Amino acid sequence: MREDTHNQTTPFQARLEISAIAQEHYDAVFRFCARRVGQDHAADAAQETFLTAQKALKKFRGESTVSTWLFGIANNECRRLARKERLVPVTLEIDPARPNSEHSEQEIVNKQVLHDAMQKLSPEHREAVILHELDGMTYEEAAVILGVPVGTVKSRLHHAFMNLRKSLYPAGAEL
Amino acid sequence: MNYHEDLKAFVDGELSPARTEDIRQAIARDPALAAEVEEMRSLSAVFRAVPQPEPHGLDDTLRALRLAEPKAARRSPWAWWLGISLAGAGGLVMMLTSLDNPGAASDSAGFASASREAASPMAGDSAKENAKRYVAKAESQERDLSLRNETTNKAVTVPAPPTVQRIRGKVEQKQTGRKAVEKAEAVTPEPSLPEVLPSVKDEVPVASIAPAEPEVELKVPSLEEGRAELLAFATENKSKLVESEDKETKTLVLEVPEDQLEAVLAKLKLLPKMMAEKRKRAQFAAPAAAGPGGPGGGGFGGAVGGAGAAPVAAETKAQSDAKGVAPTPKKPERKIKIILIVPKPAVPKKDDEANSGSPLAVSL
Numbered sequence: 001m002r003e004d005t006h007n008q009t010t011p012f013q014a015r016l017e018i019s020a021i022a023q024e025h026y027d028a029v030f031r032f033c034a035r036r037v038g039q040d041h042a043a044d045a046a047q048e049t050f051l052t053a054q055k056a057l058k059k060f061r062g063e064s065t066v067s068t069w070l071f072g073i074a075n076n077e078c079r080r081l082a083r084k085e086r087l088v089p090v091t092l093e094i095d096p097a098r099p100n101s102e103h104s105e106q107e108i109v110n111k112q113v114l115h116d117a118m119q120k121l122s123p124e125h126r127e128a129v130i131l132h133e134l135d136g137m138t139y140e141e142a143a144v145i146l147g148v149p150v151g152t153v154k155s156r157l158h159h160a161f162m163n164l165r166k167s168l169y170p171a172g173a174e175l
Numbered sequence: 176m177n178y179h180e181d182l183k184a185f186v187d188g189e190l191s192p193a194r195t196e197d198i199r200q201a202i203a204r205d206p207a208l209a210a211e212v213e214e215m216r217s218l219s220a221v222f223r224a225v226p227q228p229e230p231h232g233l234d235d236t237l238r239a240l241r242l243a244e245p246k247a248a249r250r251s252p253w254a255w256w257l258g259i260s261l262a263g264a265g266g267l268v269m270m271l272t273s274l275d276n277p278g279a280a281s282d283s284a285g286f287a288s289a290s291r292e293a294a295s296p297m298a299g300d301s302a303k304e305n306a307k308r309y310v311a312k313a314e315s316q317e318r319d320l321s322l323r324n325e326t327t328n329k330a331v332t333v334p335a336p337p338t339v340q341r342i343r344g345k346v347e348q349k350q351t352g353r354k355a356v357e358k359a360e361a362v363t364p365e366p367s368l369p370e371v372l373p374s375v376k377d378e379v380p381v382a383s384i385a386p387a388e389p390e391v392e393l394k395v396p397s398l399e400e401g402r403a404e405l406l407a408f409a410t411e412n413k414s415k416l417v418e419s420e421d422k423e424t425k426t427l428v429l430e431v432p433e434d435q436l437e438a439v440l441a442k443l444k445l446l447p448k449m450m451a452e453k454r455k456r457a458q459f460a461a462p463a464a465a466g467p468g469g470p471g472g473g474g475f476g477g478a479v480g481g482a483g484a485a486p487v488a489a490e491t492k493a494q495s496d497a498k499g500v501a502p503t504p505k506k507p508e509r510k511i512k513i514i515l516i517v518p519k520p521a522v523p524k525k526d527d528e529a530n531s532g533s534p535l536a537v538s539l
Contacts, residue, residue, distance in 0.1 A: 022240060034228035047236040051240065133223070139189045158180055
């Protein structure tokens with residue numbers, strides 16, 4: 001992930017710049033939420049994330065980047081929303097009604113297969129995969145968001161990929 | 176050494192340089208490890224190929240953030256200065272008002288000081304006088320308030336605004352008795368006319384807003400005599416007696432110039448006495464000519480010849496209606512409602528009833 005310039009911001013300055021923070025990080029937070037609760041609920045989850053962040057800004061000490069801090073809040077908001085709305089975990093939204101010229105039919109099939117494979121993962125493994133592979137976070141950032149050691153993230157990712165290989169490349173997984 | 180568990184971290188570049196070098200050498204030696212790394216890289220490529228969701232709703236979020244912004248953070252520094260300035264200006268206005276009207280401002284202070292002085296062992300006559308003065312003032316204010324309320328209630332039968340009624344209801348619920356009502360009135364004073372009128376002007380006729388007619392009760396020997404005497408009285412006092420066509424009615428209305436209302440009222444109260452005196456004089460002066468109770472019997476003061484002889488100033492309501500409105504602008508007039516009270520005739524005794532057919536009995 002790119003360097004965040006807000007990690008040096010004092011709480012007071014950050015409070016004054018909540019709108020600027022939202023404008024800068026909204027897209028990333030929205031996508032983060034969309035991968036967890038779906039496109040339809042992503043805006044709500046993102047808004048709740050920033051409202052929670054607004055209340056908690058004075059507690060933010062700048063120990064992590066603002067984006068990591070926001071993703072942590074967003075992760076909790078998505079869990080809360082998924083529980084409240086009884087949402088099915090969404091990892092890869094595939095919409096055949098909106099064909100994209102950049103993606104071939106084969107890619108859509110691949111995504112469907114990938115989606116199915118992801119659904120077979122345990123929630124912890126799936127979460128680690130989404131954070132690293134889809135959200136583009138480092139192990140350390142994922143560890144901060146999940147509240148686990150970096151080694152745990154590494155381990156979860158390893159096992160998650162082993163399972164994914166078994167689903168996607170049955171022949172290769174036997175190796 | 177197990178390289179298998181670090182392959183994913185190797186692909187992601189999350190290993191230390193030394194460990195990365197070890198894995199690289201292991202992959203070079205082992206084709207199975209190299210194939211596994213290749214599969215992981217292709218799998219990651221599939222994830223990266225997943226299209227990003229299209230964000231929307233930033234404006235709503237910014238609006239929500241603005242609305243949820245704490246008031247303290249929203250308040251700009253100039254708002255503090257504005258608040259302080261307004262408070263200062265308000266204080267200055269209050270101070271100037273109290274200087275202009277020291278009586279109003281010093282009422283409470285004066286009462287307090289008077290009480291203090293009265294309570295003091297060194298209190299002299301001045302303290303007592305002060306206390307008395309303030310008590311008298313409070314009483315007169317209370318009287319004024321009750322009078323004003325009475326007048327207002329008579330003149331305008333407009334219900335108080337819902338807020339006032341609600342507050343009054345609450346107060347009356349908590350307190351009962353006369354004092355409670357007085358307190359309620361003090362807490363929720365009647366709305367003044369200008370406050371009430373705009374909201375109900377379509378419903379309340381203008382005439383009903385005028386002050387109530389004063390009422391005077393006059394004891395007269397008979398309706399005819401009373402009416403005749405009032406006609407004479409109206410002529411003397413430049414007033415107009417408006418009679419009903421129904422001669423049996425006991426209620427008359429005297430239209431009086433507004434500036435003479437008080438004087439006429441005072442004279443009216445003396446009228447029964449004057450009538451009695453005139454009657455006595457008339458009886459002494461011409462006992463033979465004036466038959467007792469006769470309709471045309473000399474009248475009271477000789478000004479009136481009887482019910483049928485109406486003076487020029489007096490006219491019936493029907494006549495005044497027929498003439499129409501006078502072209503000259505009228506002076507403001509007030510109406511006095513006069514109720515004639517005729518004493519009931521004495522109930523004849525049984526003996527009288529028995530001899531009722533005898534003329535002797537009547538004359539006796």
